[in-house]
Amino acid sequence: MSDNPYRLPRHVVPSRYDLTLAPDLDAATFAGEETITVEVVTPTAEVVLNAVEIEIDEASVRLGDGEPLAATVTLDAETERATLAFPDELPAGPASLHLRFRGILNDKLVGFYRSTYTDDSGVPRVLATSQMEATDARRAFPCWDEPDAKAVFGVTLVVPDDLQAIANAGEIGREPAGEGKVAVRFADTMPMSTYLVAFVVGPLVATDPVDVDGKPLRVVHPPGKEHLAQFALEVGAFALRYFTDWFGMAYAGDKLDLVAIPDFAFGAMENVGCVTFRERLVLVDPALATQAELQVVVDVIAHEIAHMWFGDLVTMKWWNGIWLNEAFATFMEMTCTDAFRPEWQRWVDFGLARSAAFDTDSLASTRPVEYPVVSPADADGMFDVLTYEKGASVVRMLEQYLGADRFRAGIRRYMARHQYGNTETSDLWDALEAETGEPVRRIAESWIFQGGFPEVTVSVNGGSGVTLAQRRFAFDDGDGDRGAEAERWSVPVVVRHGGDGGEARRVLLDGASTSLPLGGGTPGWVNANAGAHGFYRVRYTGALLDGLLDNLGELSPLERYTVVDDAFAAVLSGSITAADFVGLVERYGDERDLSVWERIVGGLGQIDRLAAGDAATALHTRVAALIGPVRVELGAEARPGDDDRTRTLRGLLLQAAALLAGDEAAVQRAGALLEQFLAHAPSLDPSLASPALLVMAALGDVAMHERLSERFRAAGNPQDRERLLLALSRFRDPEALGRTLSLSLSGDVRTQDAPYLLREAIANRDNGPAAWAFVAENWSDIEKRFPANSLARLVSGIRSLSDRAVAEQAVAFLADHPIPQGEMQVRQHIERMWVTVALAEREAARLASSLA
């Protein structure tokens, strides 16, 4: 700790900030003043705290009732610190620091920053808002900007009196401050970390508060969007009650605002009492939204509200613990969404998110979930699929292995013990261990402190049992060291088989292999990831895979999903062929689950990219035969009584028929649906509108592009905007896609969205190389304009590039243009791109002959 130049010394610690900020929205600046109540632990003549891009005009200290003593201030931009030097040593004991300072409202969407929107009469409006995590509170006010330096915040915002002003706690007073301004005072917060501080000032309106067991809940948004705020109020109230019950503990804030911000770099941010969101994750019209669009709103609101307890009330000591914060909130988000709409089958759908984590974790360049974090850039690099999706998968695996009730009891024990405090991740394992008596720390640490995950091989052993063996799974099978003791996991394996009524057996596979007697004679089928909660892949030897495929009806939807997902991973690693995969999914003719079909269609879509000529024709014929009967059964139109997943499945298979099965009638149908959508969207089932858009964009020309981009500019709600952007990335027509590329830098697309539009364009089925060339050509502009956290995400589009020469250019370009805050992710994107290249080269020749 002491040898890390980024960690503050702790001879002076803060307990309270009285902070006044006066933003000037027109000038894009702010002035501030703060009194920090501190304890001098060790006598010192220097106080060191964080500040960057802030001018400190005055700093002094007061001891007891004494006179203020002025400090000399020096700023170090590299370590983002301010040092206050006093002529004499400050004695141990209480003291208060007083600082006056000035800063800028930047347009990089971090710290205290500017966001803009155009109101109904075409007038541009400005707001000032904040995003402090990970280490940007120091851009807004000098502070001990480390998560364990918790303090109480008493905030006052001086603002024009016609603007909304919001902070972490409820408003307790306002006084005139001259020149049409008002000083708005907020209640004291609970003791909390600086990364959770929030201020929002601007021309925004708030819904009437909903009383949630004594805590007022509001949605705050730009004017004119009241009708998009009702769903979030319903979800917010549900989630607040759900978590109060789940944690067995009241919400610690005095109010909760869900605030829609027009420009927002992340998805949402769990500031205590003042959660900020990008608009599409909180504002939605349920009548016009697809299930996926609604579900992500529920997910994200639930996720952020879960953080009010896990993260905000109990907080990691340092940024190496960020993964547990996010993994756990992601896990809780699933449980809450699952309770909110059980028919959405949220845990089955989570399979898709877990697949994304497997995908990155199958690379040599993956990382352990938890790793040492030295600099702020290291912490920024943690916000990725391994933290959120792998982390949540590991938490889910543990929960299922321990039992949901025992797991929750352990979490309650942990929360009660550490509330208002800070923890290491091992504190959580210890609480779970104390509650359950299981070796939780040993199991958890084997998944957290090493990258990758095991593949469990199952083979029949003497006819009455199975042998389970583990070995690290990797796309590139070239490494002879895998399977070594250093790369083992404590794998909580759950086995179910057809021999004795299907009862599940649990075994902790700790070593290289273990035998499991099954009883009941030769098992007809064995499922070695029963429940499919395990974060491992399974390889079945001999006739076991066939046995499983013959008995798909015995498996749960998530188990069936996992069989497909494991098979596609085997295609990527080269252990089976693309044609083998097509043959395997042809056994799924009776499948009716949405998530399973999403995985099947996803895999077939990737194979379709490799198929040309006869191979493409053969693939189309086989896909048509597979999905045809299901489409007939579902019918063309929504039926009364269809649940959301059934309606979504109908749309998915329409899209697959049009794009992967060469079904001309499906294309015609998509065309008619698109016309209906453009003419009068409310008349159309949203679950058909969205796929129709993607189909007609993929097959459309420049004229279609013109119509869709016009509609994008006029979109009336955030979901429409998002859908149209995605569609604009799908044009296979090179000229049309070229227009999408230009649009991304035109100013019509917000900088919060443009990086993702470009990512999708690079992943375009036919125009990926052109999109990549565009990005490379415009890199300096992109780097300047887009939020820093989005650059590595933009580059992730290269994972889909399959041409060796283009891949080599991309590698050379990225070597010359490093992205320091996303260095590790970029390495992963490059390695994953080579997996795509290798797949294309392997399959190109054999696909035609093997599919026909």
Ligand SMILES: [Zn+2]
């Ligand atoms: Zn989170």
